Amino acid sequence: MDTVEVKLQTLPKQVAGVLARRIASGGVAGGQGPSEQQILQEFGVSRAVAREALKILASLDMIEIAQGRRVVLRPAEEWDYLSPLLIDWLPPEQMREILAEAHATRIIIEPAIAAIAAKHMTKEKLERLGTLLAAMSASEDNPDAYLKLDLDFHMEICRAAQNRILDRFMYSSRWWQMASRRISNQMPHALPSATEMHRAIYEALVARDEKRAEEAMRRHLKKTTAVGLPR
Amino acid sequence: MDTVEVKLQTLPKQVAGVLARRIASGGVAGGQGPSEQQILQEFGVSRAVAREALKILASLDMIEIAQGRRVVLRPAEEWDYLSPLLIDWLPPEQMREILAEAHATRIIIEPAIAAIAAKHMTKEKLERLGTLLAAMSASEDNPDAYLKLDLDFHMEICRAAQNRILDRFMYSSRWWQMASRRISNQMPHALPSATEMHRAIYEALVARDEKRAEEAMRRHLKKTTAVGLPR
DNA sequence: AACATCCACTTGTCTGATAAGCTTATAGGC
DNA sequence: GCCTATAAGCTTATCAGACAAGTGGATGTT
Numbered sequence: 001m002d003t004v005e006v007k008l009q010t011l012p013k014q015v016a017g018v019l020a021r022r023i024a025s026g027g028v029a030g031g032q033g034p035s036e037q038q039i040l041q042e043f044g045v046s047r048a049v050a051r052e053a054l055k056i057l058a059s060l061d062m063i064e065i066a067q068g069r070r071v072v073l074r075p076a077e078e079w080d081y082l083s084p085l086l087i088d089w090l091p092p093e094q095m096r097e098i099l100a101e102a103h104a105t106r107i108i109i110e111p112a113i114a115a116i117a118a119k120h121m122t123k124e125k126l127e128r129l130g131t132l133l134a135a136m137s138a139s140e141d142n143p144d145a146y147l148k149l150d151l152d153f154h155m156e157i158c159r160a161a162q163n164r165i166l167d168r169f170m171y172s173s174r175w176w177q178m179a180s181r182r183i184s185n186q187m188p189h190a191l192p193s194a195t196e197m198h199r200a201i202y203e204a205l206v207a208r209d210e211k212r213a214e215e216a217m218r219r220h221l222k223k224t225t226a227v228g229l230p231r
Numbered sequence: 232m233d234t235v236e237v238k239l240q241t242l243p244k245q246v247a248g249v250l251a252r253r254i255a256s257g258g259v260a261g262g263q264g265p266s267e268q269q270i271l272q273e274f275g276v277s278r279a280v281a282r283e284a285l286k287i288l289a290s291l292d293m294i295e296i297a298q299g300r301r302v303v304l305r306p307a308e309e310w311d312y313l314s315p316l317l318i319d320w321l322p323p324e325q326m327r328e329i330l331a332e333a334h335a336t337r338i339i340i341e342p343a344i345a346a347i348a349a350k351h352m353t354k355e356k357l358e359r360l361g362t363l364l365a366a367m368s369a370s371e372d373n374p375d376a377y378l379k380l381d382l383d384f385h386m387e388i389c390r391a392a393q394n395r396i397l398d399r400f401m402y403s404s405r406w407w408q409m410a411s412r413r414i415s416n417q418m419p420h421a422l423p424s425a426t427e428m429h430r431a432i433y434e435a436l437v438a439r440d441e442k443r444a445e446e447a448m449r450r451h452l453k454k455t456t457a458v459g460l461p462r
Numbered sequence: 463a464a465c466a467t468c469c470a471c472t473t474g475t476c477t478g479a480t481a482a483g484c485t486t487a488t489a490g491g492c
Numbered sequence: 493g494c495c496t497a498t499a500a501g502c503t504t505a506t507c508a509g510a511c512a513a514g515t516g517g518a519t520g521t522t
Binding site: 081 | 396
């Protein structure tokens with residue numbers, strides 16, 4: 001143990017991170033993935049750690065593991081871009097692309113969610129949304145708190161749609177937005193405008209007006225363009 | 232080793248499957264998850280296997296593992312329902328619900344994909360789609376082959392949208408449809424009708440008509456209702 | 463050239479330790 | 493009695509070395 005011992009994460013996760021970044025950057029030659037032996041030598045960790053690191057990459061569909069065969073790389077089109085791990089490990093350019101694609105996906109999905117939610121909306125949920133809205137209005141000078149409330153607001157609406165697949169999507173959406181926040185210290189003045197748009201969504205839901213909820217959500221997302229994405 | 236040695240899957244996966252089914256069925260009392268010790272005793276496996284089984288459950292967001300603390304169960308709303316593993320391990324009723332929700336999600340997403348694809352469609356992609364369509368037409372007496380072509384057809388369209396998040400969604404969709412095929416030996420007569428609808432989508436794409444592609448896809452999915460889902 | 467056998471390499475599993483982090487209870491001081 | 497600090501005992505994390513099992517290629521034979 002001659003190295004500095006920082007323990008921000010578990011050891012296998014750190015190793016997996018290094019490997020993932022290397023693969024994502026195209027720094028791996030053939031279709032051959034990293035073998036246990038290579039990891040042992042390069043990182044000086046035990047086999048258990050090396051194996052767990054590989055399992056992590058496999059769970060992201062970045063590699064394929066099978067007994068007897070060497071680890072092979074899998075096509076990047078099938079990686080699990082919904083995972084917070086992979087988001088962290090992508091090189092900046094790819095990360096920006098993915099965040100833009102994620103936002104485009106939100107524009108497809110969330111208006112539809114809002115429409116369904118308008119149908120299923122209950123008094124209790126509306127109350128909770130109202131509370132969130134008030135809190136947002138009061139947190140416009142605190143971007144971190146505002147983001148959390150924002151995420152909760154959208155998630156609460158999604159829950160009303162009673163669709164676990166959509167729930168999962170919104171759950172992943174949390175990581176993208178936190179990542180996008182991380183790379184670009186965001187629009188400080190846009191928050192009041194955001195609250196207005198959220199209120200418009202809320203009022204459409206109160207009225208149980210599917211079309212209006214859908215349209216309000218679409219307008220909100222189109223305005224809240226993915227931050228810090230040049231080109 | 233006094234038990235029969237069947238090796239359909241790796242050992243940790245089998246253990247994880249038993250645990251996951253137990254958790255999903257509500258057969259676990261408090262918020263306490265299974266500990267390594269409990270697994271050792273119950274299944275008679277090594278610690279390495281027990282640990283990997285837990286890691287699998289953690290990768291599905293079913294449990295939370297942290298050093299020193301006991302394993303705790305996570306809320307079912309946040310499980311990774313897009314994973315083929317979890318789909319297999321859900322009890323039948325939940326599985327049916329999820330499949331219905333997955334289909335509802337397809338109806339939201341895929342028409343939008345078709346519209347975007349119509350914009351970006353290239354000659355090469357159209358050719359490949361045409362080939363797939365011909366193959367489908369010729370495989371209407373072979374449901375298994377037909378399903379594979381069907382999946383490829385939808386995936387090919389999705390690829391044209393150039394959105395990795397949507398790609399990932401379609402990739403997961405594969406597992407749902409294979410699962411839904413598994414639980415209900417499906418409509419043998421519906422295949423010719425399906426080919427017609429696929430052709431309608433194809434022709435809209437050829438014409439690069441966004442609205443028509445969107446509508447054709449929607450009609451297709453609304454007709455191809457999730458199979459074997461009563462009520 | 464075709465086929466069977468064997469061998470080297472890879473991942474899968476087992477055993478038994480030690481390290482590190484958390485919870486709880488216990489003992490001490492005030 | 494109450495609060496604090498220490499220690500004990502639980503949990504997961506990591507290490508080490510071994511053997512089992514599966515794959516693919518080399519080898520050798522026919």
